[in-house]
Amino acid sequence: MTAMTQKAQHKNAQTAATQNETKKPRKILPREERRQQLIEATISCIARDGLGSTTMQMVTKEAGLSLGIANLHFETKDNLLKETLRYVAEEYHSGQIAIMQGQETEDLTSRLTALLNFQLSQGVTQRQKMAVWFAYYGEAGARPVYQKIVSAWDRAAAKQLETLFEAIIEDGQYRNIDAADLAMGYSALIDGLHLALLVTPRELTKKQAKAIAKDFLQRAFPKHL
Template sequence: MSETPRSLPAKTRRKQLIKATIKCIAKNGLSGTTMADVTKLAGLSLGIVNLHFETKEKLLVETLRFITDEYRNGLDKIFFNENLSTEEKIRAHVAFDFSRAIADRNKLAVWFAFWGETKSRPTYHSICADYIDEIAQNLTQLFSILKNEQNYQSVDPELVCTCYTALSDGLWLALLLTPKSFKADDAKTIAMHYLKTQFPNNFTMT
């Protein structure tokens, strides 16, 4: 086993601390997360957070930014992938929403903890508002293109985007609350079930 070097690039240390924060929020809740817990989980000393983030509040903000960036960047990679058809992009979007990296219970606990605080913390709110808007625009566009490509008459792309997004968030909650009886594959099945209702020619088979 290689020893962890005492000195490390600042970015690596920051990511290490953010990952410990995610675990800690999942384990103890946002209200039960202390600096002592986070640094102990990271295997580092108490003062390290001050060194890399100045305050606890800034560490929490960067933690929220980390999970929103991970989500946004993953979807952008799909959206801007020239090798995928529109249908394939939508399929990839669903697969990503319920992939190991994203539909992870630790991260889901973090999402919900921060969502619960958005009303009281403008900083949290604006971080969330940003990514939501960008993703909605891209997804609406995909549905709109598919509608035109395949001549779906009565589809309302914006409504379908809002509906799919809400459905996906609600399925995340089911994964968080009932992990024993409800798995990522079940969630994916339900998401596809909805898309079939709107685009039966594209999502009915396989």
């Protein structure tokens, strides 16, 4: 039985759960690692139980650590939640921007499909991430600080997308298309698809979502797709 426990040791909270009577092999880690570990535990809790009912106890238990540790590393719960949002926002938006800036002189079409594939990739569309994303959106109206955290990244990504669309419009000599409006529409479509994947996964597969987003771009840029 003890052997099984040993074998089952990943580095997640299950460890804490399966520990029966062996007291505590307390571990000390550098600040940044602990912070990251706590942020990931927070993401899991928000995804499983919602932002509203996530408690410090749940987060620290999920991380397999003691109650006080989150306050030690993040000062307040509020701060932990802010940092968690910052982490998720940065991961998503910096990924997008990296693709759009596309150092390599890839053609516009492949940059566009790379973007689409990233936005609906396995990594981005896993329930954990989308749940966190929309949990924060849900509170954004009441908590300006959440908007502020996201908006900087958001504007940057929007600008990049607009630039990419402008280049495509120029390249294809498309008429009667406003790059800004189209970029806003495409972003809204992606957000809406994420929401549908989260809330009604039965009605929409990831493959379908990709096809829908691709259709949108095809209708706008028929010469490129």
